[in-house]
Every structure is written in C-alpha cells, then in structure tokens.
Amino acid sequence: MEKVRFGIIGIGNMGSAHAHSLIKDIRGAELAAVCDTNPDRLHWAQNNLPESVQLFETPEAFFASRAMDTVLIATPHYDHPGLAIQAFENGYHVLVEKPAGVFTKAVREMNDAAAKLGKQFGIMYNQRTNPLYIKLRDLIESGELGTVRRTNWIITNWYRSQSYYNSGGWRATWAGEGGGVLLNQDPHQLDLWQWTTGMMPKRVRAFCQFGKYRSIEVEDDVTAYVEYENGATGVFVTTVGESPGTNRFEISGDNGKIVIEDGKMTFWRLRVPEPQFNREFTGGFGQPECWKCEIPVPGDGGPQHKGILQNFTNALLNGEKLIAPGEEGIHGLTISNAMHLSAWTDDWVNLPLDEDLFYEKLQEKIRSSTFQKEQSVGVVLNVKGTH
Numbered sequence: 001m002e003k004v005r006f007g008i009i010g011i012g013n014m015g016s017a018h019a020h021s022l023i024k025d026i027r028g029a030e031l032a033a034v035c036d037t038n039p040d041r042l043h044w045a046q047n048n049l050p051e052s053v054q055l056f057e058t059p060e061a062f063f064a065s066r067a068m069d070t071v072l073i074a075t076p077h078y079d080h081p082g083l084a085i086q087a088f089e090n091g092y093h094v095l096v097e098k099p100a101g102v103f104t105k106a107v108r109e110m111n112d113a114a115a116k117l118g119k120q121f122g123i124m125y126n127q128r129t130n131p132l133y134i135k136l137r138d139l140i141e142s143g144e145l146g147t148v149r150r151t152n153w154i155i156t157n158w159y160r161s162q163s164y165y166n167s168g169g170w171r172a173t174w175a176g177e178g179g180g181v182l183l184n185q186d187p188h189q190l191d192l193w194q195w196t197t198g199m200m201p202k203r204v205r206a207f208c209q210f211g212k213y214r215s216i217e218v219e220d221d222v223t224a225y226v227e228y229e230n231g232a233t234g235v236f237v238t239t240v241g242e243s244p245g246t247n248r249f250e251i252s253g254d255n256g257k258i259v260i261e262d263g264k265m266t267f268w269r270l271r272v273p274e275p276q277f278n279r280e281f282t283g284g285f286g287q288p289e290c291w292k293c294e295i296p297v298p299g300d301g302g303p304q305h306k307g308i309l310q311n312f313t314n315a316l317l318n319g320e321k322l323i324a325p326g327e328e329g330i331h332g333l334t335i336s337n338a339m340h341l342s343a344w345t346d347d348w349v350n351l352p353l354d355e356d357l358f359y360e361k362l363q364e365k366i367r368s369s370t371f372q373k374e375q376s377v378g379v380v381l382n383v384k385g386t387h
Helices: 011-026 039-048 059-064 079-089 104-117 131-143 162-165 187-199 275-282 304-318 325-345 357-366 376-383
Strands: 004-009 030-035 054-055 069-075 093-096 119-121 148-155 204-212 220-225 233-239 247-253 256-260 264-270 291-294
Touching: 004 011, 004 059, 011 030, 011 039, 011 304, 030 059, 030 304, 039 054, 039 376, 054 059, 054 187, 059 079, 069 079, 079 093, 079 104, 093 304, 104 325, 104 357, 119 304, 131 187, 131 247, 131 256, 131 264, 148 187, 187 233, 187 247, 187 325, 204 325, 220 325, 247 357, 304 357
Parallel strands: 004 030, 004 069, 030 054, 069 093, 093 119, 148 233
Antiparallel strands: 148 247, 204 220, 220 233, 247 256, 256 264, 264 291
8 A cells, every 4th residue: 555544433531632643743644534423523523624534323333435555443341342353354554543342252253353363453642652661671681781681660650639630520430441540541551561671470469549539449559569470579559649740760670770750760780790609709898889970851741642643554565564463452451450359369370361350340330330331331342252
C-alpha cells in the first residue's frame, strides 16, 4: 500500500486526539473513518473532521464498510479485546489503546486472533518512545548495570480529585472500568517495569486499598512486592490521593543503581562490581568506590502517541519493527491482575496467573458494582470462552 487508511472506533478524548494527529502529523497515513455510538461525538466529528472522513454509528457498519486498512481502538477498556477480534476477523490491522483489556483471559484470545489471522497488531504504549526508558533498557540489556537485584517504582503523582470521579457514573467502578489506579493510570508504568528490565515477576503480594482516599469502589492506593526468578525483588507504590506526588524509578544491580526522576537519569556506578568487591575486600567496614554519572538523554520525552502512530504506519508501509507489539500488552496487565487477585484473596499470587480464578473474582465485583450499565457487563460476559 502507498498510504495507510485508519479508522478510529471511539472518538472521546484519546480518539479525537489521534484523529487530529492522523490528519496533520503522520506521514503516509490518512484518517478515513470514525465510529462512535454516542451521537454527540459523531456530531463533533462532523463539525471538526474533514468531509472525506466517513462516520459510522455502529461497529458492525464500521467493519463492513471496508473504508480503512487499520482499525485504531480507543473505546472503554472492556471493549478492547472483543472489538480487536472483530477487526482481525474482518481483515483489518489493529492498533489498540492501553490497557489491552481488563482481564488477561480476554486479552489472550485477542492475541491468539492476531497470530491466527496474521495481521499487524500494535498497542499504544507511547512511553516506550521516551528516551529515558529507551536508554534504561539499553543499559540493562547491554549488561552495563549487571544483574538486576532490586526494582522500586514510586509513582504517586496521579492526583485525582473527587470531582474527577463524580464526572461520570462509570468512572472508578468494576463494571464501568474494571479497576482503579492500576488499570487507568498505571498501565504505562507496569509495562515499562517489565519492558526495561526484561523480567516478569514469578510471584506477587499486593495490598490494595479500595476507596481509601476517594468515594469510589476500586483501588486508589496500592503497595505491591514482587519476586523474580533470578532472586531479585521489587516494590511498586501508587495512589491517586497524594499531593505532591513522586515519580521515581530505581533499579539496583551488581554494578550500582540507576535512578529516573524529574526527567533525568542518574547512574550511581560502582568502579568494581559489588560481588567482586565483596570477594576481594578484607578491610571490614568499606564499600566499592562509586561514581555519580548523569546520563545524557536526548529529546524531551520523545514523540509519544505520534511516535507510535508513525511507527505503526511505517511498519505497514516498509516493514519497520514495531516499538510496541500488541501481543505484549498482556504482560503489564498480568501484573495488574495479579495485584488485584492478591489483594482480593489476601495471599501470594504465582505467575503464570490463574486466569479463571481472576475472572471469577472480577465477576463478583461486577455483580456488586454501583454501575450496572447492561452494555458494559455484557461485553465482559460475552467474550468467547469466558462464560
């Protein structure tokens, strides 16, 4: 193809932003169609998008139109896997917003459909374009940090007021969104946590507080501890109820530690790796010589969403490698699901995750949710193989 025609399903805040990017900024792409079941959003599209963009009221008409080559899914979380599977089965490539879904059982089916039908599949993990995390991944992959021993991410600068949650009855409900800070604010960090280190936990113990700071039914404060196969450990702390908040990612290894905070990267590099120093040192008190290295990182946050859109377009036009393959969306969601399940069962959760048990517990939450929109619950219950 000479140009990639995109169709967007869901033109709320993110969908409309992607629409403008496709119209103005993405080389080799064009916005061909949009779909939304909300008449107000279609009215907005009619008044704000070019006349050439086709408008659709239902996913069925949208998929049947053949107006596009690629479907960009920017709908509520629960809908992502089902719509992606429909898109694949109708012959489209798919780019899905984060998170990949609410529960891994459905996301695994989405991944299977992508593999079976052989279409290009990406996820909007725009933070993978941030030079800070690209550099961190490089330093770990290259062995510069040595074997990872500990990870610690404090991500508490997600402040959300009660008025934010009051703006929509579906917000922060099990039936409407499927989770709180872990699912809505933290998908990028949960992805980067495993993407930069190259490690998934082998087991998780999480303590989630539900409605601790806000009048909501889902988690708004989380402290989780994880263990890795190589003996390393990790801590993840997040909330929407603190101000001012912190965003500090610290990774310790045999050769020192790397800290990302305030948009900067500092490598506290040991002159001699700690295991070697420990073997050779005979002076009692003492520790390895340490150099504070400010790591230069070019760019200011990277191209973000536009970078993912351009990369996906390039992948279709000339085979460029995807920055964020859609199949990898299940990794961060697995960690999130494990944290929820650990809190619900008040116990350790081993990975691979017991997906059936998580699904069963989630359904209990949905049935008791304050938000009982039939469509939202139906999307969950009608995913193939999850009855």
